[in-house]
Amino acid sequence: MALNSYVLLVILGSGLVTWLSRVVPFILLKQFKLPKVVVNFLGFVPICIMTALWMESLLIQHLGQFPTLNVPNALASIPTLISAMISKNLLIIVIVGVISLAVINLVM
Amino acid sequence: MRVTGDLDMRSALKETLPTVFGYIGIALAFGITARANGLSVLEIFLMSLITYAGSAEFVIVSLIALHAGIGSIVMSVFLVNARMILMSTVVAPYLSKESMAKNIWAGTLLTDETFALSMNKLNFTDHQLNFRWLDTANIFAYLVWGFTSAIGGMLGNLINNPEKYGFSFALVAMFIGLLYLQMISDRAIKLTIQFIVVIFVAVLMFLGMKWLPQNGLLLVVTLLGCGFGVVLKHGTK
Known part of the structure; x- marks a missing residue:
């Protein structure tokens, strides 16, 4: 099996920066406590990140212009959101989402 | 489950x-x-x-x-x-x-x-x-x-x-x-505040896509969303 040295260096380099992003906060926060205002700030991270990740999948970027809508993903979001409200069960939500997009792709 | x-x-x-x-x-x-x-x-x-x-x-x-x-x-x-x-x-x-x-x-x-x-x-x-x-x-x-x-x-x-x-x-x-x-x-955070923050982040993502490459945008918008949330939380107390 081929292992190209350029690809290996990319893997190692990007692995290192990703690992540092993940681990350094754990090392620092083992020793220091965060001030209250930062804790409050971080309390919003979950909803902000999840909303941003969702939006990223709904929009298609064209730098310099406003993004366009990813129609299949936007449509699939509707039954997914409804299933979340009804079931509150993550596995069901994921299955409904996947089936919704598959059906939409089939029809469109 | x-x-x-x-x-x-x-x-x-x-x-x-x-x-x-x-x-x-x-x-x-x-x-x-x-x-x-x-x-x-x-x-x-x-x-x-x-x-x-x-x-x-x-x-x-x-x-x-x-x-x-x-x-x-x-x-x-x-x-x-x-x-x-x-x-x-x-x-x-x-x-x-x-x-x-x-x-x-x-x-x-x-x-x-x-x-x-x-x-x-x-x-x-x-x-x-x-x-x-x-x-x-x-x-x-x-x-x-x-x-x-x-x-x-x-x-x-x-x-x-x-x-x-x-x-x-x-x-x-x-x-x-x-x-x-x-x-x-x-x-810990009121539902109305969370809702406003979600809308704020969604709008920023939309607007931001015009100016910033997606790679960095997500982080910038998340930080702004958190800041906005803190202001709302304290402003409405």
Whole structure:
């Protein structure tokens, strides 16, 4: 099996920066406590990140212009959101989402 | 299958299932895409085990296909993954009583998804988290991601257009579900405030796409959203 040295260096380099992003906060926060205002700030991270990740999948970027809508993903979001409200069960939500997009792709 | 207040291995495995299901779809798609862009199965496997960066791995493959410089690829990956700094910062305080080695290990395998699962879990455990639960979720997700990407690489050219099967939506669906669950169960922040912040972030993402490349945008918008949230929370007290 081929292992190209350029690809290996990319893997190692990007692995290192990703690992540092993940681990350094754990090392620092083992020793220091965060001030209250930062804790409050971080309390919003979950909803902000999840909303941003969702939006990223709904929009298609064209730098310099406003993004366009990813129609299949936007449509699939509707039954997914409804299933979340009804079931509150993550596995069901994921299955409904996947089936919704598959059906939409089939029809469109 | 509902999330429980238990922090043992069994509940971790059960609660990670939706993530694993999503990873299988995305990792297969990743393996297939990477193979189509000329990477070997070994390279695909190593990238998923060493870089372990989900969406950033797709970015890497597209940049490798363009023969981009190593430095610029690493820089892009850093930008895409800088949000991990925020997520680790949020999770770390819950493990600060565990040993340094366990903290480093938990951080090493933390992803968007296990982060989001942890945040949801906190709403059921009286804001407790432990190493065993997070580690089980992390390792389960990690192994599935690594091996399934390799399988995707082996399937390689047998399947084209992996997107059409809908699996690419699995993780988006998970974030929609977790966002909803987070909003209805997080009592530390009022629902109306959360709702306004969500709309604010959505609008900023839309506007921001015109000016900033997606790689850095997500982090900038998240930071602005958190700042806005803090202002709202204190302004309405």
